[in-house]
Amino acid sequence: MYKKMFLLLCLMLEIGMAYSSGWTYGRKEHGVDHWGEEYEECSHQRQSPIDFNSEEMIPKDEVALRFLNYNQIPNDVKILNNGHTVKLEFNVSQPLYMYGGGLWTAYKLAQIHLHWGHDDSSGSEHTVNGKTYPVEIHFVHFKARFTDLTAALADPEPDTLAVLGVFGELSKDDNMKLAPMINSLEQVKNKVGTNLKIKPFPASNFFPKDLSRFYRYEGSLTTPACNEIVMWTVAQKAIPISESQLDALRSLREEHGDALVDNYRPVQPINGRKILNVSTYNIESVSGASQVYSSVLITCALSLAFNKLF
Ligand SMILES: [Zn+2]
Numbered sequence: 001m002y003k004k005m006f007l008l009l010c011l012m013l014e015i016g017m018a019y020s021s022g023w024t025y026g027r028k029e030h031g032v033d034h035w036g037e038e039y040e041e042c043s044h045q046r047q048s049p050i051d052f053n054s055e056e057m058i059p060k061d062e063v064a065l066r067f068l069n070y071n072q073i074p075n076d077v078k079i080l081n082n083g084h085t086v087k088l089e090f091n092v093s094q095p096l097y098m099y100g101g102g103l104w105t106a107y108k109l110a111q112i113h114l115h116w117g118h119d120d121s122s123g124s125e126h127t128v129n130g131k132t133y134p135v136e137i138h139f140v141h142f143k144a145r146f147t148d149l150t151a152a153l154a155d156p157e158p159d160t161l162a163v164l165g166v167f168g169e170l171s172k173d174d175n176m177k178l179a180p181m182i183n184s185l186e187q188v189k190n191k192v193g194t195n196l197k198i199k200p201f202p203a204s205n206f207f208p209k210d211l212s213r214f215y216r217y218e219g220s221l222t223t224p225a226c227n228e229i230v231m232w233t234v235a236q237k238a239i240p241i242s243e244s245q246l247d248a249l250r251s252l253r254e255e256h257g258d259a260l261v262d263n264y265r266p267v268q269p270i271n272g273r274k275i276l277n278v279s280t281y282n283i284e285s286v287s288g289a290s291q292v293y294s295s296v297l298i299t300c301a302l303s304l305a306f307n308k309l310f
Pocket of ligand 1 (some may be wrong): 114115138222
């Protein structure tokens with residue numbers, strides 16, 4: 001009898017601890033202002049997101065950002081409402097790579113997730129001259145030499161992850177490329193923690209028309225434990241999204257039934273970091289012999305990535 005009660009007490013303590021180590025958005029207990037109390041790195045000096053202020057950024061030219069296999073239709077796509085965001089994972093035959101654009105190595109896509117507000121006045125994590133967007137999409141990549149995200153996180157460096165951020169801006173019409181995800185939200189809105197397979201679509205559906213200009217800086221994850229291991233690339237061109245599509249995101253529920261909205265962290269101090277305003281050019285458009293040169297660069301980027309040189 002006593003043994004059973006003791007075990008029950010242990011279980012309750014453990015659940016209690018798990019709950020107290022949970023974090024939330026908003027300003028209350030466990031909210032964004034308190035993350036640093038439990039997750040020390042959240043109070044460090046190279047945190048994300050930030051505001052991109054035109055007057056403080058450094059202009060930079062780079063070769064084009066490249067994406068390999070992003071147009072591939074995956075074998076399946078899994079969607080998950082994890083209580084903090086909606087996350088998509090692509091089960092693909094060929095890994096999805098991002099490289100070029102000033103990145104030092106090649107990166108593989110791990111997952112895509114989104115941040116949004118309760119109305120159109122907020123939602124994005126990064127801001128541009130103080131302006132917010134109603135939604136921000138994050139493509140989370142890890143260094144291609146690692147087999148998966150967990151292995152990459154076990155070997156933390158300032159550029160272990162490369163996250164591509166894409167803003168969504170309000171449009172009158174639905175963005176049909178987002179439809180496969182938006183239409184599946186109904187099935188996960190009340191099911192925190194349940195993975196669901198949805199109609200496959202290419203990850204490039206979330207790309208803006210133009211990725212030739214972006215912001216680049218060294219920062220962190222925007223959720224605890226706020227690890228300072230992210231090379232950020234935030235596209236300047238947004239994708240369109242309609243009010244009804246945003247409402248579908250806002251219909252999601254957190255674990256305890258509250259609306260899952262305003263899942264963005266406020267902007268953080270820059271603390272002297274270099275923030276680049278990058279314009280890219282295609283090697284093809286510069287020289288006639290460039291096709292060959294360009295393939296050599298691709299091969300180099302990928303082989304460097306696998307050779308543990310970085
Ligand atoms: Zn994110």
